Amino acid sequence: MGGLFSETFVTVLLFGAVTAAVPLLLAGLGEQMSEKAGVLNIGIEGMMIFGAYVGFVGAYYSGSFWAGFAAGAAGGMAVAALMALLCVRLGLNQIVVGIAITLGMEGLTALLHHFQFARSYPRLPAAQVTPIPLLSDIPVIGPALFRQHLIVYLAVAMVFVTTWIYRRTQLGLNLQAAGDKPAALDVAGIDVTRTRTVAVLFTGAMAGLGGAFLANIGAGLFIPFITNGAGFLGIVLAMLARGRPLWVLFGALIFGLCLSLTTAAQVAGLNIPTDIIQMLPFLAVMLMLVLFGRRASLPAALGIPYERGAR
Amino acid sequence: MNQQATETRVGAPDAAQAATRRNELLWRVAITIGPIVASLAIAGCVLLAVGVNPLTYYAYVVDRGLLSPLGLQQTLTRMAPLLFIASGLIVAFRSGMWNLGGDGQYLLGAVAAAAIAPVFVQVMPGWLALFLSFVIATAVAIAWSIVPALLRAYQGVNEIITTLMMSFLGVSFANVLVKLVFLDPGTTVPQTRTLPVDDRLPRLFDTTVTSGLVLGLVAIIAVHLVMTRTSFGLRLRVVGANPNAAVHGGLNVPGLTLAVFAISAGLIGMGGAIDIIGVQGNVRADWNPAYGMAVIPVVFLARMNGFAAIGFVFLLSVLSIGGESAARRLGVPQHFTLVLVSIVLITLAIAEYLDHRFNEKRRA
Numbered sequence A: 001m002g003g004l005f006s007e008t009f010v011t012v013l014l015f016g017a018v019t020a021a022v023p024l025l026l027a028g029l030g031e032q033m034s035e036k037a038g039v040l041n042i043g044i045e046g047m048m049i050f051g052a053y054v055g056f057v058g059a060y061y062s063g064s065f066w067a068g069f070a071a072g073a074a075g076g077m078a079v080a081a082l083m084a085l086l087c088v089r090l091g092l093n094q095i096v097v098g099i100a101i102t103l104g105m106e107g108l109t110a111l112l113h114h115f116q117f118a119r120s121y122p123r124l125p126a127a128q129v130t131p132i133p134l135l136s137d138i139p140v141i142g143p144a145l146f147r148q149h150l151i152v153y154l155a156v157a158m159v160f161v162t163t164w165i166y167r168r169t170q171l172g173l174n175l176q177a178a179g180d181k182p183a184a185l186d187v188a189g190i191d192v193t194r195t196r197t198v199a200v201l202f203t204g205a206m207a208g209l210g211g212a213f214l215a216n217i218g219a220g221l222f223i224p225f226i227t228n229g230a231g232f233l234g235i236v237l238a239m240l241a242r243g244r245p246l247w248v249l250f251g252a253l254i255f256g257l258c259l260s261l262t263t264a265a266q267v268a269g270l271n272i273p274t275d276i277i278q279m280l281p282f283l284a285v286m287l288m289l290v291l292f293g294r295r296a297s298l299p300a301a302l303g304i305p306y307e308r309g310a311r
Numbered sequence B: 001m002n003q004q005a006t007e008t009r010v011g012a013p014d015a016a017q018a019a020t021r022r023n024e025l026l027w028r029v030a031i032t033i034g035p036i037v038a039s040l041a042i043a044g045c046v047l048l049a050v051g052v053n054p055l056t057y058y059a060y061v062v063d064r065g066l067l068s069p070l071g072l073q074q075t076l077t078r079m080a081p082l083l084f085i086a087s088g089l090i091v092a093f094r095s096g097m098w099n100l101g102g103d104g105q106y107l108l109g110a111v112a113a114a115a116i117a118p119v120f121v122q123v124m125p126g127w128l129a130l131f132l133s134f135v136i137a138t139a140v141a142i143a144w145s146i147v148p149a150l151l152r153a154y155q156g157v158n159e160i161i162t163t164l165m166m167s168f169l170g171v172s173f174a175n176v177l178v179k180l181v182f183l184d185p186g187t188t189v190p191q192t193r194t195l196p197v198d199d200r201l202p203r204l205f206d207t208t209v210t211s212g213l214v215l216g217l218v219a220i221i222a223v224h225l226v227m228t229r230t231s232f233g234l235r236l237r238v239v240g241a242n243p244n245a246a247v248h249g250g251l252n253v254p255g256l257t258l259a260v261f262a263i264s265a266g267l268i269g270m271g272g273a274i275d276i277i278g279v280q281g282n283v284r285a286d287w288n289p290a291y292g293m294a295v296i297p298v299v300f301l302a303r304m305n306g307f308a309a310i311g312f313v314f315l316l317s318v319l320s321i322g323g324e325s326a327a328r329r330l331g332v333p334q335h336f337t338l339v340l341v342s343i344v345l346i347t348l349a350i351a352e353y354l355d356h357r358f359n360e361k362r363r364a
Helices: A007-036 A044-062 A065-089 A094-117 A141-145 A150-168 A170-180 A182-187 A192-219 A230-240 A245-267 A274-295 B002-010 B012-049 B054-067 B069-094 B102-120 B126-155 B159-181 B212-229 B231-241 B243-248 B253-280 B291-301 B306-329 B335-363
Strands: none
Touching (some): A007 A150, A007 A230, A044 A065, A065 A094, A150 A245, A170 A182, A230 B159, A245 A274, B069 B253, B069 B291, B069 B306, B126 B159, B212 B253, B243 B253, B291 B335
């Protein structure tokens, strides 16, 4: 079955990289908005896994991938609403609540899966792809990059949508102010709580969508703890991207490449233990944090609940 | 009753004062017990939703984890590693550092102990082999925390993320070590060599409770005393309460940061070692009890007080042992404990919020 550098290997590697990158991209873009608005969203892993479960169940029973994605995004948003209520409105410790949400959702989805499907792991049929005319005919990269499910293109489009929001809209400025100087935003007559709530809900929707993608397209099934740190990787992407959506995309592709090495190596007939391959994305993260961590700038008011009149 | 009697005798102002004091006491009790009761109720609703009678479940857990003699002994044994983890987390959290990498540090400590103890025990006295494996496991866990510690101390990189990443790495790396390096050639099951039962830590009296429990109690009490009674502990708490003030006060913040990470990770690694040389005897492939995360709520519930943590670690152990039995008997997966623990964390945070409000109103 070909060597390490055969055409199939490269195609499988790139295709897998894109498939693995999309959940990270969505999570990273979502987290970026929360962090911009001053909320460190550790609960994103929990939003993601809940989105994965709800998204899978939605797609499994309705037979429609789009219903699954909608359910996943709604599920992630529901969890985010809880986080927004506790951390933004009541001003509780974001790290404590974030840990709780992540642990709770991991446990809850495993529990629900157990009672819904017992020990069976039903699979979804393969998703339909939407090839882009002309581009998809390019050898090697064509089938890898331009023969994907429609949602992949939409995820990439979100990079440009969020860039536009941050650069060109009032909402973008409000978000920035909510993270850097919430008191100034308040004085300007704009509700800090509402601005931050919008950001957290957006994070939840994106994370849930990413989770649903991971389960429905990436794996084709749901298994407990399936996200395995993907949400946390999203946080790292947001930290390193310094507020720029395009950097999240690049970072997601790098991590996606690391993740897809598993399948690609198997295609190439290499027998590397999966445990070693599973370490790769996290090794890449640590390397990047060691190299660029110092420059990962974060908003001034990140993690600090806003309370009007507090010194 | 007694207090009421006094009130009527000494008159109105004192009576009012006693009443507020009593209210305050009641409030304190409510704020501690309330979250637990509320969490049991909410988690009970989750059980109802999946078609399990929560009362049956809770009764079973209490029966197996607390009331049956064998279960109680297992619960006390389970406390040993959890106490070490709790003490490691108390050091970190009191110093304002979020060591969320407990799972990786714990597993690597466990694997190090499992790799060393069965080999050393053949060439030297048992107590020395156990001691050396304990020390080396601690060193390995500390080594695993060095990168996040350096990044936080000198680059200001958020330790929440780095410790989490190192934890994922550590769990995978521990598996690699078990499957490829320290594999027991004697069995077909992928696991490390097994420490014979006779060579493990002695059991207490005529029970099956491990003497690791005593070590765990010593560790957490020592940590509590160091944090509350020594100048070193005070310095750490200053760093935790206000890092800027600590710098201006002339404290060596990077040095203290490194010390906190080393102590925290070391204690958690000791927990892993204690579990292996006291109870498990070996590490099986893909074994990850994920105690590191489950203990976090316990530490918060105890408000980072070592003595209170002992009590709450006991509760977690009951839940853990009882939950394992319930998973086998009632078919409710262990993951339910995770749900319950996370609900406790949230209700606790809400209780703190209410407490804050209550105090503000009283002051006003």
